[in-house]
Every structure is written in C-alpha cells, then in structure tokens.
Amino acid sequence: MKTTHPFSPAHFEFDRELIERLDGSGPRYTSYPTADRFTSGFSPKDYQHRLQQRQIGANRKPVSLYAHIPFCNTVCYYCGCNKIITKDKSKADLYLDYLEREVEMVAGTLAAREKVIQLHFGGGTPTFLSDEQLQRLIGIFKKHFEFLSDGEYSIEIDPRKVKRETVLQLAKLGFNRMSVGVQDFDLDVQTAVNRVQTEEETLEVINAAREAGFKSISIDLIYGLPRQTRESVRRTLEKVIAISPDRLSFYNYAHLPTVFMPQRRIDEAELPSPSQKLDILQDAVQMLTDAGYVFIGMDHFAKPDDELAVALRQGRLQRNFQGYSTHADCDMLGFGVSSIGKVGSCYCQNDKTLEGYYAAIDAGHPPIVRGMTLTKDDILRRTIIQALMCRFSLSVEAMEEIYAINFAQYFEAEMPRIRELQQEGLLSFDGDFLMVEPKGRFLIRNIAMIFDRHLRERETKARYSRTI
Ligand code: SF4
Numbered sequence: 001m002k003t004t005h006p007f008s009p010a011h012f013e014f015d016r017e018l019i020e021r022l023d024g025s026g027p028r029y030t031s032y033p034t035a036d037r038f039t040s041g042f043s044p045k046d047y048q049h050r051l052q053q054r055q056i057g058a059n060r061k062p063v064s065l066y067a068h069i070p071f072c073n074t075v076c077y078y079c080g081c082n083k084i085i086t087k088d089k090s091k092a093d094l095y096l097d098y099l100e101r102e103v104e105m106v107a108g109t110l111a112a113r114e115k116v117i118q119l120h121f122g123g124g125t126p127t128f129l130s131d132e133q134l135q136r137l138i139g140i141f142k143k144h145f146e147f148l149s150d151g152e153y154s155i156e157i158d159p160r161k162v163k164r165e166t167v168l169q170l171a172k173l174g175f176n177r178m179s180v181g182v183q184d185f186d187l188d189v190q191t192a193v194n195r196v197q198t199e200e201e202t203l204e205v206i207n208a209a210r211e212a213g214f215k216s217i218s219i220d221l222i223y224g225l226p227r228q229t230r231e232s233v234r235r236t237l238e239k240v241i242a243i244s245p246d247r248l249s250f251y252n253y254a255h256l257p258t259v260f261m262p263q264r265r266i267d268e269a270e271l272p273s274p275s276q277k278l279d280i281l282q283d284a285v286q287m288l289t290d291a292g293y294v295f296i297g298m299d300h301f302a303k304p305d306d307e308l309a310v311a312l313r314q315g316r317l318q319r320n321f322q323g324y325s326t327h328a329d330c331d332m333l334g335f336g337v338s339s340i341g342k343v344g345s346c347y348c349q350n351d352k353t354l355e356g357y358y359a360a361i362d363a364g365h366p367p368i369v370r371g372m373t374l375t376k377d378d379i380l381r382r383t384i385i386q387a388l389m390c391r392f393s394l395s396v397e398a399m400e401e402i403y404a405i406n407f408a409q410y411f412e413a414e415m416p417r418i419r420e421l422q423q424e425g426l427l428s429f430d431g432d433f434l435m436v437e438p439k440g441r442f443l444i445r446n447i448a449m450i451f452d453r454h455l456r457e458r459e460t461k462a463r464y465s466r467t468i
Pocket residue numbers: 071072074075076078079080081083123124125158
C-alpha cells in the first residue's frame with residue numbers, strides 16, 4: 001500500500017512483507033534516554049536545583065504542565081497504566097490536598113511565576129474527579145502559574161461516567177482539547193476487556209465538546225485486543241470515521257501479563273495472531289488515509305488542518321511523554337503520583353506509590369524518586385532520534401557543526417546497522433543526509449533504535465512491546 005498524499009512528510013509505504021520480517025521489540029521513544037534508564041541517583045535536591053536554574057537564559061520558555069490522576073472506577077484488562085481502582089471519591093480529595101502541596105513546593109522553588117503554554121491531565125482517569133474537584137485542581141494551577149491564552153489545555157476523557165454538563169464545565173475551566181478513550185465499539189471486545197461503553201456515551205461527550213468549542217478532539221483506539229477480527233475493527237473504524245475526530249490514535253496492544261497484572265485476565269486464546277493484527281493495521285491505515293487523515297507517525301493520524309498535521313508539514317513536529325506534540329521543546333513539570341518531568345537536560349519521575357508520594361510531601365520535599373541528567377552524548381542522540389521520528393530526516397552537517405563531531409567516526413559502531421536498513425529500503429544515507437524512506441515510516445522505531453546507546457549496552461529488549 002502506498003500513499004501519494006500531497007504532503008511529502010506524510011508520505012509512507014506500508015510494506016507488509018518488510019514489516020512482518022523486521023517487526024521486533026523496541027521503545028516508543030517518548031523520551032531519550034527512555035524512562036527505564038532513570039536511576040535513583042537523581043534526587044529531589046537535584047530537581048530543585050534544576051528548577052532554580054530555569055531563571056537562566058534560554059530556559060525561560062513557557063512550561064508544559066502534566067497532572068496525573070491515578071484513580072479509575074473499574075479496571076480495563078488491557079491496562080498498562082499506573083492506576084488505583086476505587087469508587088471512593090473522597091480518596092481524590094486527599095490526593096488533591098497533596099497535589100496542591102506539591103504544586104506549591106515546585107512553584108515556590110521557581111524564581112518567577114511561570115507562563116504555561118500546555119497542560120495535560122492524564123491518568124488513570126482524570127474524569128474520576130467530580131466537577132468540583134476538577135475546578136479545584138485547575139484553581140491550584142492557576143494560582144501559581146500564568147496560563148497563556150493561546151495554550152493547549154487537554155484532558156483524557158473516559159466517556160462512561162462523563163455527562164454533557166461536565167464537558168461544558170471543562171471548556172469553562174479553559175480546556176480546549178480532549179482525547180476520548182474508545183478502544184473499540186464492538187460489545188464482544190468490550191466485554192472481553194471489561195470496558196463496556198456505549199456509542200451513545202461516547203457521542204454525548206464528543207457532541208458536547210463540539211458545542212463547547214473544543215479545538216481538537218482525539219479518539220483513542222487499540223488493536224490487538226481479544227475477540228477483535230478484521231471485520232469487527234473495520235466496523236469500529238467506520239463508526240469512528242463517521243464521528244470525524246480531528247485526531248486519532250491507533251495503538252498496538254502489548255500483551256505483557258508478567259509486567260501488567262490486569263492483563264492476566266485476558267484469555268490469550270482470544271487474541272488475534274500477529275498476522276491478523278497486521279491485517280487489521282493495514283486495513284486501518286487504508287481506511288483512515290482514504291478518509292483524508294494524514295499519517296503523523298507511529299500510531300497517530302490527524303486531519304490535514306489539525307495542528308499536528310500542520311506541524312508535520314512545517315517540520316515543527318516534536319515528541320514528548322504524551323506522544324507527538326507541538327510544544328515538546330518546553331520544560332515539562334509533572335505533578336502527581338508517577339508523573340514524569342523534563343527540566344533542561346534532566347528527566348525525573350515521582351514516586352509510583354500513593355504512600356511514597358504522600359510521605360515525601362509530608363517530609364517537605366518533591367516526591368522525585370528517580371531521574372537522570374543527560375550527558376552530551378545523550379543530548380546528541382536525543383536530537384537525532386527526535387529528528388528521525390518527527391522530521392524523518394537528519395542533516396549530518398548540522399549535527400557535526402552543533403556537536404563538534406565527525407559523524408562517521410562518532411557513529412562508527414552504528415554504521416553497519418545503518419547500511420543494513422539502507423539495503424532493506426527503510427532509510428537512505430549518502431554521508432550528508434540520513435533520510436527515512438516511505439517504507440521506513442512504519443518501522444521508525446527500528447531506525448531510532450540504531451542510535452540508542454543505552455539499548456545496545458543493556459540487553460533489556462525483551463521487556464518492550466513489539467514495534468507493530
Ligand atoms: S485503561 Fe485507563 S480507564 Fe482503564 S484501568 Fe487503565 S487507566 Fe483506568
């Protein structure tokens with residue numbers, strides 16, 4: 001399957017034989033180095049030091065904020081997120097008390113009242129919070145940060161418990177983007193993963209978001225779930241295309257029951273085979289591009305006039321912990337249990353347990369438990385991986401000038417793999433430019449992995465999901 005879409009960065013070729021042959025395990029590169037390289041050697045003090053350094057020079061860009069709401073009413077069996085299953089809303093009151101103290105602590109360490117260009121509420125289920133709790137949480141951030149009028153303010157929505165009034169309130173609070181979890185419209189599949197959600201519930205939320213003037217509505221789907229067939233996913237996609245979201249994510253379900261407990265409740269005999277999954281993916285790509293969606297990269301699609309597609313065309317696309325983004329170069333301050341942040345040349349992560357998170361804040365320090373300060377080599381490789389994943393080309397000359405290296409010498413160990421993937425038709429390399437070829441767009445992780453020094457050094461590939 002080939003696309004001849006007029007926007008060249010979106011041009012791709014779905015080479016089924018190649019994908020089948022080269023599909024392996026690999027990170028998603030929402031950061032480089034990836035989060036599993038963070039260590040406990042990075043302390044809350046290191047984080048505070050980095051926050052204070054934001055006063056200096058180029059670091060004065062607006063920030064991106066992320067808040068993690070870990071609670072969910074029920075468990076979806078495919079889930080690989082950090083969440084707490086409860087129906088007790090009062091747990092969220094206590095959580096917000098601590099989150100407020102964390103925000104105060106971090107904002108108090110920053111030299112100035114920072115401007116915010118991006119905010120994301122993720123989970124868990126952010127809409128586990130009541131309307132009052134959501135209002136309180138936004139109020140906490142607005143007290144300490146200045147929200148820019150042209151910012152991207154987004155929230156993940158689970159339509160099963162959200163009514164029209166809540167969506168209208170979210171718009172009043174300043175949210176202008178939402179991603180709506182659907183996964184699959186098929187009742188049989190929904191039953192197999194313990195997430196029964198009617199089309200009416202989904203439509204109520206989306207119609208309300210349109211009524212309230214949300215700028216971008218994204219739908220999240222998953223393929224590779226139990227009981228999915230080529231036909232059932234086609235039916236779901238037809239319904240999704242009729243809803244016409246601005247963006248669409250089509251995630252590959254990674255079945256890792258030894259890592260994610262809820263997945264043990266999935267009947268492996270009901271999972272589609274790798275070949276069936278590839279059929280499903282191939283159909284989806286065909287249907288979505290036929291419907292006018294632009295393939296952004298990895299598992300993301302967007303309408304041609306959506307900001308992501310525009311950023312792709314203009315070479316401004318970036319990647320951060322939430323996936324493809326237009327503001328990933330900003331520092332990201334993460335709040336809440338398990339949240340990840342990026343400040344300057346460091347990454348950091350909060351405690352993953354509620355107990356540890358609360359204890360750290362009670363002890364008067366940020367609940368950071370691990371992170372890392374990037375070396376020059378990490379920063380160079382991060383730049384290369386970002387360029388390949390977001391712009392699909394790399395200027396060797398630019399890398400040599402900026403990082404004062406001889407590319408061929410510096411990456412001598414990587415050259416055999418570069419040549420191999422060149423022979424496979426995934427990339428081209430003439431010494432001056434490394435270009436991702438249309439066939440390489442669906443195997444972009446394989447290309448990025450060439451430059452992942454940590455991956456090479458530590459053989460932990462088995463823990464990653466398959467790239468397709
Ligand atoms: S998939 Fe989302 S809603 Fe379901 S249990 Fe996991 S975090 Fe909660």
